[in-house]
Amino acid sequence: MIEVLNGGTRATIQDAGRPGYRHLGIPQSGAADKLSFALANWMAGNRWDAPAIECALGGLHLRFKDSTTIALAGAEMWAQINGQNVKNFTAMRVEKGDILTLSFARDGCRSYIAIAGGLKVAEFMGSASTYLPAEFGGFEGRALRTGDTLTISNRPREAPRKIPQGYTPRLSRHIVLRARSAAEWEDLDKPSQRHLFVSPFHASAATDRMGSRLRGDRIQTSKNLSMTSSPLLPGTLQVPPDGQPILMLVDGHCTGGYPRALQIIRADLWLLGQIAPGSQVSFRRCFTDQPPQILQARNSFYGGLIDGFAF
Amino acid sequence: MSSKTPTIRRYGDSAILIDYDVPGYSDRVHTRLNHLARTLRAQTMWQEVVPSYKSILCVFDLAAISLTQAQEKIEETLKNLSRSPKTKGKVIEIPVVYGGQYGPDMAAIKKSSGLNQSQVIDLHSGQDYRVCMMGFIPGFCFLSEVPESLQHPRHDTPRANVPAGSVGIAGWQTGIYGLDSPGGWQIIGRTPLKLFDTTRENLFLMEAGDTLRFIPSSKALFS
Numbered sequence: 001m002i003e004v005l006n007g008g009t010r011a012t013i014q015d016a017g018r019p020g021y022r023h024l025g026i027p028q029s030g031a032a033d034k035l036s037f038a039l040a041n042w043m044a045g046n047r048w049d050a051p052a053i054e055c056a057l058g059g060l061h062l063r064f065k066d067s068t069t070i071a072l073a074g075a076e077m078w079a080q081i082n083g084q085n086v087k088n089f090t091a092m093r094v095e096k097g098d099i100l101t102l103s104f105a106r107d108g109c110r111s112y113i114a115i116a117g118g119l120k121v122a123e124f125m126g127s128a129s130t131y132l133p134a135e136f137g138g139f140e141g142r143a144l145r146t147g148d149t150l151t152i153s154n155r156p157r158e159a160p161r162k163i164p165q166g167y168t169p170r171l172s173r174h175i176v177l178r179a180r181s182a183a184e185w186e187d188l189d190k191p192s193q194r195h196l197f198v199s200p201f202h203a204s205a206a207t208d209r210m211g212s213r214l215r216g217d218r219i220q221t222s223k224n225l226s227m228t229s230s231p232l233l234p235g236t237l238q239v240p241p242d243g244q245p246i247l248m249l250v251d252g253h254c255t256g257g258y259p260r261a262l263q264i265i266r267a268d269l270w271l272l273g274q275i276a277p278g279s280q281v282s283f284r285r286c287f288t289d290q291p292p293q294i295l296q297a298r299n300s301f302y303g304g305l306i307d308g309f310a311f
Numbered sequence: 312m313s314s315k316t317p318t319i320r321r322y323g324d325s326a327i328l329i330d331y332d333v334p335g336y337s338d339r340v341h342t343r344l345n346h347l348a349r350t351l352r353a354q355t356m357w358q359e360v361v362p363s364y365k366s367i368l369c370v371f372d373l374a375a376i377s378l379t380q381a382q383e384k385i386e387e388t389l390k391n392l393s394r395s396p397k398t399k400g401k402v403i404e405i406p407v408v409y410g411g412q413y414g415p416d417m418a419a420i421k422k423s424s425g426l427n428q429s430q431v432i433d434l435h436s437g438q439d440y441r442v443c444m445m446g447f448i449p450g451f452c453f454l455s456e457v458p459e460s461l462q463h464p465r466h467d468t469p470r471a472n473v474p475a476g477s478v479g480i481a482g483w484q485t486g487i488y489g490l491d492s493p494g495g496w497q498i499i500g501r502t503p504l505k506l507f508d509t510t511r512e513n514l515f516l517m518e519a520g521d522t523l524r525f526i527p528s529s530k531a532l533f534s
Contacts, residue, residue, distance in 0.1 A: 020510030022361045023348070025489065025507075025514060062511035124509065134449045134490055135510045180323045183330075183366075228484065229444070229453055231361040233326060254446035255363050255453075256467075257481075263323025267371055288378075291324035295373050310374055 001065040002115070002152065006286065007145040008059030010208075013119055013138035016049035018127035022254040028139065028234070029129040032209055032273025033110050035169055035302065036074035038309045040114035043071035043091040045158040048309045050118030051128040053144070055111045056209075057276065058104040060144070062113070064094045069116040069160045070151060071106060075108030075274060089168045091160035108171035108274035109207075116160070120153035131251060132209070155286050167305060173279050174200070175271055177264045178286040178294070182236055183286075184259035189222040192239075196261065196283055201245070203279045209251040212275050218243035221259050229255045235264035235272060237283075247272065247281070267295045267311050317366075319385055320385055323481045324327075325373040327381050329389075330366045336456035336483060340365065341443050344522050346395040350388060354520065356381075356417055362519060364453065364484075365445050383486035401523035402440070405487070405502050406528040407436070412458065413501035413533075416463075420480065424460040434458045436525040442517050450489015450507025454515055457485045478525070500525075503532055 004011075014037065017030020038048035046052075053060070053161050058077045058098060064070075071091040072079055079086050080101050086092055090245055094100065121128040121138060130138025131252030141147060152221075185193070202214035219239050231254065232238065238246045238258040246262065264272065264285050275281060286294075299310045322328040331340045331349070341364070348362035351369060356376045359370040362372045410417040420431055440454035457480055466480045470493065470507060472477070477488045479496025489506040506516045515524065 019358055023352070023358045023519070025449045025451055096377065119495055133492070134507065134509070141509075179410065180321070183328055211359075226482070228364040228482075229447065230363045230366055232447075233323070233359075233368070233370065235323065254361060255444070256447060260322075263326070265324045286324070291374055292377060295324075299374050301344065310372075 002150040003063040003065060003149070004060070004144045004146060005061035005063055006059060006101065007143055007148070008055055008061070010058035011053055011055040011060045011144040012130035012132070013051050013121055013128055014130060015128045016186070017049045017129050017250065018125050019128050021125060021230070022190055024146040025249050025254050026125065027035055027254055028054045029131045029132070031112065032213075032275055033112070033270050033274070034311065035270040036110070036273075037112045038302070038306050039117075039167070039304060040071045040073035040112040042306045043073065043089075043161050043163060044114040044116045045160050046114055046116065046155065048306045050114065050155060051121045051146055051153075052112050052114040052119065055102055055113065058102050058111070060080060060102045062100045064098050064100070065096060066152065067093070068102070070094055071114045071160070072111065073114075074111040076103040077105055078103040079113045087099065089163055091162070105276055107173060109276035110273050115152050116157050118153045118155045120151040126146045133251065163304070167302070171274050173276070174282065175275050176251050176282045176284060178263050178266050178284045179237070179262040180286050180291065182260035182263040183230070184221070184225065185261055187221045187223070187225055187259055189220055190260055192219040194270065195219060197285050200280045200282045201275055203281055204276045205277045206274060207277045209249055211248045211252045212281070214245045214281060216244075219245050219261065225259055227257050227259065229257050230260070232256045232260065233263065235269050236260050237262040241304060247275070249273070265291045265294065267291065267298045270311065301308050312486055316479050317389070319382060321378055321382070326368055326370045326379070326514050327378075327385055328366055329355065329385060333365060335362070338441065338455065341394045341441060341455065347392060348378070348519070350392060351385075354388070356384065357530050361446070362532070367425065373482055374450070398520065401517065402522045402524065403517050404524050405504060406526045406532055407500040407502050408528055408530055408532055409435070410502035411530070414499040415495035416509050419497055420461060420463055423463055426460065431461065431499070434461055435485070436527050440523045442521040445515065448490050448492050450515060451458060451486060451490070452523070453484060453486045454523060456483045463497050465495035466497070469493050473498060474506065476506070478502065492524050
């Protein structure tokens with residue numbers, strides 16, 4: 001058992017999500033940074049998609065009521081066990097009564113805590129992932145708070161593992177995302193098309209698992225488009241009439257009524273989970289033949305390490 | 312005819328958009344599109360098939376197939392698509408309390424249409440609607456066209472919270488909020504029915520293709 005002493009800014013239980021239900025208005029959810037989540041589970045000896053804790057921005061304090069192995073990955077939050085610094089992107093032993101504290105995210109937004117065996121959570125529509133807007137999945141469909149008790153599951157697992165050199169993702173407060181055009185790219189005016197790829201944006205305070213409202217150069221369409229509600233994906237950049245784009249994330253709306261300018265390539269979607277309020281966000285153009293090569297290289301690199309994992 | 316030959320476009324690196332370029336609402340396009348979406352969903356290669364009023368977005372695994380292969384599969388599916396079945400789906404009656412505290416934008420609709428409240432209610436509840444699509448949040452249903460005099464643009468600034476069950480108008484669209492949510496639609500009434508309920512065996516009250524009928528009801532419905 002694990003006792004939540006402090007829920008922090010926003011900590012939820014996530015797994016690989018529930019894809020395939022967007023036509024019902026249900027987004028896939030799941031770990032916002034799939035790569036760090038998978039690495040945390042791998043280090044803890046779990047299957048890559050076992051339910052784990054996702055802590056946004058920081059402030060989470062946990063007390064372990066049983067001795068076990070845990071692993072930390074994702075944003076650097078200056079974690080400590082009983083007041084002693086512990087290293088991010090490592091697995092470690094915790095004893096009964098130990099207290100893990102996470103400070104504030106320094107170089108990203110989300111940290112993952114995987115527990116050997118995974119967390120025991122009832123599945124909803126095939127997934128343990130929390131979806132806060134509809135209050136389902138995870139721990140009672142909500143963020144963790146003081147007094148909650150989490151149960152450790154007894155899934156089959158391997159011994160704890162150490163990440164080999166070169167596999168630790170580099171995170172920073174400047175997120176660079178490679179993108180292809182989406183449905184209404186041609187409707188943007190020429191200066192806006194240029195600005196999108198040369199000017200950095202800033203993620204505003206309106207940044208969560210649903211999306212990130214960006215601030216920067218005004219992005220606009222050349223004429224007023226009257227759109228009916230149309231499909232969106234995580235990684236779609238929407239442009240509302242006020243010219244400040246919205247980048248959709250894992251819990252984002254399945255449809256929307258604003259022009260869709262860009263779509264982030266699949267190999268970079270995991271980075272969306274590390275956009276914190278205040279992060280700088282830049283877009284880079286990706287040409288037609290690049291995404292399959294990038295994805296193939298990334299999948300064989302991390303898939304070679306983590307059994308069954310793909311971006 | 313445009314309802315038969317949609318355009319097929321690439322959307323990012325792992326999705327294809329099938330787009331029917333028609334102005335306003337078309338029952339024929341909706342029927343065709345819904346039939347196509349069901350056909351595509353039965354194919355195992357798509358990770359998501361998301362239909363909307365005029366388009367379908369199909370997501371595939373770029374590690375397994377290429378954009379060109381995905382595009383060819385869609386062209387082939389379109390070419391071999393059978394005739395759309397003539398079905399009205401389930402007919403669902405939705406009791407609605409119009410106006411007052413449950414329909415804060417009734418005044419705006421009355422003003423723009425020049426009608427009184429009972430005329431607005433008669434017009435809005437006087438026809439059947441098709442459920443065109445579900446989303447943007449669980450349970451929200453996007454319905455077919457409202458009579459022209461009731462059409463009204465969204466609020467410039469969305470409300471921070473629209474209660475679940477609220478019946479709204481946005482341009483020619485009408486729909487019902489499945490959850491408490493921020494939203495910009497003009498709210499004219501509310502139903503106590505839960506469109507999405509995690510405690511129910513049938514999570515959703517309806518699906519795309521169903522027929523929906525509003526039944527004007529008294530405030531007692533909520534007491």
